[in-house]
Amino acid sequence: MAFVESELREYNRLKCELFRICNCIDCCIDDNKEFYQDLAISYSTKLKRIEQLFFVKYGIKPKGIYLINNP
Numbered sequence: 001m002a003f004v005e006s007e008l009r010e011y012n013r014l015k016c017e018l019f020r021i022c023n024c025i026d027c028c029i030d031d032n033k034e035f036y037q038d039l040a041i042s043y044s045t046k047l048k049r050i051e052q053l054f055f056v057k058y059g060i061k062p063k064g065i066y067l068i069n070n071p
Contacts, residue, residue, distance in 0.1 A: 005060060011050050017042040 021043060025036045054060055 007050075007054070011047070011054070014043060014047055018047065020047070 010050055021036055021040045025040065028036060042050060051061060
């Protein structure tokens, strides 16, 4: 079970980073927007793959799952 929690923490970390990247898109100068947009697409694609793996491996969809306890 600890392994699943570890994977969920990693998923949530990537999701938080994607939110930060999206915030950068809103706040940055136009010269940097394309870079952050490409980065957001990359993160989004990776998160979708992880979601598919969770469903195949554990039969769960991790959307909306947040672990509060961070050691």
